[in-house]
Amino acid sequence: MSNNLIDKSNVHTEEMVLNMGPQHPSTHGVLRLKITTDGEIVSKIEPIIGYLHRCFEKHCENLPYEQVTPFTDRCDYLSSMHMSHAYSMTVEKLLDVELPKRTEYVRVIVAELQRIASHLMAIGTFGLDVGAITPFTWTFRDRERILDLFEVLCGARLLYNYVWPGGVSHDFPKGFRKKITDFLDYFEPQIDEYNGLLTTNKIFIERTADVGIIPVDVAINFGVSGPNLRASGLSWDLRKDEPYSAYNDFDFDVPIGKGDMGSVGDSWDRYWVRVLEITESVKIIRQAIDGMPDGDVNEALPKRVRPKVGNVYSRYESSRGDIGFYISSNGKNIPYRLKMRSPAFCSLSALAEISEGWMISDVITILGSLDIVLGEIDR
Numbered sequence: 001m002s003n004n005l006i007d008k009s010n011v012h013t014e015e016m017v018l019n020m021g022p023q024h025p026s027t028h029g030v031l032r033l034k035i036t037t038d039g040e041i042v043s044k045i046e047p048i049i050g051y052l053h054r055c056f057e058k059h060c061e062n063l064p065y066e067q068v069t070p071f072t073d074r075c076d077y078l079s080s081m082h083m084s085h086a087y088s089m090t091v092e093k094l095l096d097v098e099l100p101k102r103t104e105y106v107r108v109i110v111a112e113l114q115r116i117a118s119h120l121m122a123i124g125t126f127g128l129d130v131g132a133i134t135p136f137t138w139t140f141r142d143r144e145r146i147l148d149l150f151e152v153l154c155g156a157r158l159l160y161n162y163v164w165p166g167g168v169s170h171d172f173p174k175g176f177r178k179k180i181t182d183f184l185d186y187f188e189p190q191i192d193e194y195n196g197l198l199t200t201n202k203i204f205i206e207r208t209a210d211v212g213i214i215p216v217d218v219a220i221n222f223g224v225s226g227p228n229l230r231a232s233g234l235s236w237d238l239r240k241d242e243p244y245s246a247y248n249d250f251d252f253d254v255p256i257g258k259g260d261m262g263s264v265g266d267s268w269d270r271y272w273v274r275v276l277e278i279t280e281s282v283k284i285i286r287q288a289i290d291g292m293p294d295g296d297v298n299e300a301l302p303k304r305v306r307p308k309v310g311n312v313y314s315r316y317e318s319s320r321g322d323i324g325f326y327i328s329s330n331g332k333n334i335p336y337r338l339k340m341r342s343p344a345f346c347s348l349s350a351l352a353e354i355s356e357g358w359m360i361s362d363v364i365t366i367l368g369s370l371d372i373v374l375g376e377i378d379r
Contacts, residue, residue, distance in 0.1 A: 013038055013039060015036050015037065015038050015043060016036070016037050017034060017035070017036050017037075018034075018035045018036075018037060018360070019032055019033070019034060019035070020032070020033040020035055020363075021033055022048075022051050028125065028367070028368070028371075028372055028373070028374070029052065029372065029373060029374025029375065029377075030051035030052050030374055030378075031047060031048075031049060031051070031348075031372075031374050032047075032048040032049075032051070033045055033046070033047055033048070033351075033363070033367075034046040034047075034048055035360065035363065037360060040359045040360055041357065041358070041359060042355050042356060042357065042358055042359070042360060042362075042363055043356065043357075044352065044356065045351055045352040045355050045356070045363065046352065047348055047349075047351060047352070049348075049374070049377055049378055050378055051374070051378065052374050052375055052377075052378035052379075053378045053379065054074070054378070054379065056071055056074075056075060056340070056379040057338050057339055057340065057379060059071055060335055060338040061334065061335055061336065061337065061338060062334065063334060063335075064305065064333050064334055065091055065165060065305035065307075065333065065334070065335065066164070066165065066305055068087065068335070068338070069084050069087060069088070069161055069163070069164060069165070070159065070161050072084050072086070072087040073159040073160060073161060074159060074375060075340065075342075075375055075376045075379055076318065076319070076320065076323075076344070076373045076375060076376040077158060077159065077373065077375050078117075078118045078121055078319070078373055079114055079115070079118045079318050079319040079320070079373075080114070080158065080159050080160050081110050081111055081113075081114035081150075081160060081162065081163060082111060082114055082115075082316065082318035082319060082323065083318070083323070083376075084160070084161065084162065084163040084164075085107055085111055085163045085245075085316060086314065086315075086316035086318065086323045086324075086325055087165075087325050088163050088164060088165045088166070089244060089245070089314045089316060089325075090312055090313070090314035090325040090326075090327050091165035091166075091305060091307070091327065092165055092166060093312045093314050094307040094308075094310060094312045094327055094329055095165070095166070095302065095305065095307050097166060097300050097302070098300065099166070099167065099299075099300050100293075100295045100296060100297065100299045100300060101246065101293045101295060102171075102292065102293050102294065102295035102296070102297055103167050103168060103295075103297045103298075103299075103300070104245045104246035105246055105288050105291070105292050105293065106168055106171065106172065106297055107163060107168065107245055107246075108245055108246050108247065108250070108284065108285075108288050109180065109285055109288045109289065110150075110153070110162065110163070111245075112281040112282075112284045112285045112288075113146050113149065113150070113180070113281075113285065114146075114319070115277065115278075115281045115319050116146060116187075116278050116281050116282070117143045117146040117147065118319035118320075119227075119274040119275075119277060119278050119281075119319060120139040120140070120142055120143040120146075120278070121139070121140075121143060122274055122319075122371040123135070123139055123194065123198070123271060123274055123275060124136040124137075124138070124139030124140055124143075125368065126271055126368040126369060126371070127139075127198050127204070129364050129365060129367075129368035130203075130204060130207040130208065130364075130365055130368070131203070131207075132197075132198060132201070132203075132204060134197060135194060135197050135198045138190070138193065138194065138197070139194070142187055142190055145183055145186075145187070146183070149176075149179060149180060149183060150162075152173065152176065152179065153172070153173070153176065154169060154170075164301065165302070165305055166298070166300050166301040166302050166305075167297050167298040167299070167300060167301040168297050168298070170297070170298075171297045171298075177289050177292065180285065180289060181286075181289060184282055184285060184286060187282070188279075188282060191275065191278060191279060194275065195275070199271075199272065199275065204268075205261050205262075205268060207267075207365055208261075208262075208266065208267040208268040208271060208365060208369065209261040209262030209263075209266055209267075209268045210262035210263050210266050211262075211266055211267045211268075211358065211362050211365055211366060212266060212267045212354045212355065212358065212362065212365065212366030212369060213263050213264075213265045213266045213354065214228065214231070214232050214265045214350060214354050215232065215265060216229075216232040216233050216234050216264075216265065218232075218350065218353060218354070219232045219234070219265070219350070220234075222346055222347075222349050222350040222353070223346035223349070224321070224343075224346050224347050224350055225321030225322035225343045225346065226317070226318070226319070226320050226321025226322065226343050226347075227270060227273045227274050227277060227319075227320075227321070227371070228270055228321065228347050228369075228370060228371070229321065230254065230255060230256045230257065230273050231256070231257035231264075231265055231266075231269040231270040231272070231273045232257060232264065232265035232269075233256055233257050233258070233264045233265060234256065235254050235256050236254075237254045237317055238315055238316065238317035238322060239252075239317045240252075240254050242315065244314075244315075244316065246288070247284075249287075249288075249291065250283075250284045250287045250288065251283070251287065252280045252283050252284050253280055254280075255272075255273050255276035255277055255280065256273065257269030257270070257272070257273055260272065267365050267366055267368075267369035270369040270370070270371075271369060274371070304333065305333060306331070306332065306333045307329045307331070308329065308331060309329055309330055309331045310328075310329055311326070311327070311328045311329070312326070312327055312329075313325070313326045313327075318343065319371075320343045320344045320347070320371060320372070320373065320376065321343025321344075321346070321347070322341065322343050323340070323341060323342075323343060324340065324341030325338070325339070325340055325341075326338070326339040326340075326341075340379060342376045342377050342379070343376075344370075344371075344372040344373050344374075344376045344377050345376070345377045347370045347371075347372055348370065348372050348377060350370075351366065351367060351370065354366060
């Protein structure tokens with residue numbers, strides 16, 4: 001039969017709209033993705049957010065500065081230490097106070113422990129998204145050990161309220177530094193096990209390499225930061241490039257994506273950068289413990305926070321990227337305005353750009369590699 005009998009120019013398929021979420025385990029929170037597909041191929045994605053909106057910024061305009069800290073913990077609930085640290089730094093900038101060196105070291109140690117815990121959650125759930133169940137149980141096993149340390153430190157395992165403007169709630173308890181060192185001695189060999197189980201796994205590589213590539217110019221245009229930006233090949237880490245707290249005192253590297261298994265900026269690179277960052281966090285913690293200075297951690301803790309009139313903006317390198325807090329003060333003990341920059345929101349904004357043309361199953365992989373937290377996006 002002649003092929004000329006069919007006029008292929010008039011043949012077209014009908015697109016279908018699918019809703020993934022808001023109750024879906026692979027959306028990493030309460031997120032709805034409105035996916036337009038041509039068969040199995042994605043032609044358009046519209047992320048629909050707001051299901052976890054809790055009026056965080058408006059609440060802060062009705063609370064004393066000291067009482068805002070527990071609310072920051074609930075934004076990125078997987079990196080609560082980072083959220084309260086970022087907020088406290090902004091208030092301290094407004095107050096123009098300098099903290100004791102010991103306070104800064106304590107903050108760095110808990111921040112890097114939090115980074116490890118968050119990245120363990122990220123790589124474990126990412127493996128689960130692509131069908132690898134065992135790595136999820138292993139990473140959660142080790143994350144639990146960090147949560148045990150936090151419980152010893154401040155009595156909480158998720159929302160800590162530990163870092164306060166001007167200091168921390170209290171110093172390390174007796175023997176706590178040894179507990180951290182014992183954990184690191186146990187934990188470092190486990191990283192090699194993760195690599196053997198997931199990093200070099202042939203099926204995992206086929207599911208992630210060359211999938212969901214974020215070119216560096218696209219990442220910059222969308223405001224992507226953190227591991228997602230560094231995976232695109234750009235070495236930018238606020239701890240190195242705009243050092244805060246005590247990070248100037250420590251020697252560590254900034255891992256970037258190199259396309260070892262596929263292309264620079266693909267889903268595998270985003271996973272791999274987080275694995276390497278765990279190793280660097282271990283290095284930072286060991287240096288901080290060995291060089292811990294003496295002093296009173298709450299020497300600069302103000303009895304009452306009442307900053308002068310002014311506006312400040314402060315940046316912080318959280319597990320998900322560049323967290324920013326803007327505070328406008330009118331001289332009262334309550335913020336006049338407070339705004340927060342969410343790195344996860346910027347990463348999610350790039351999803352539609354990098355998912356077009358991929359299959360629906362690949363969208364799960366791409367979304368998982370971005371490591372978003374909806375509590376931070378919706379606020």
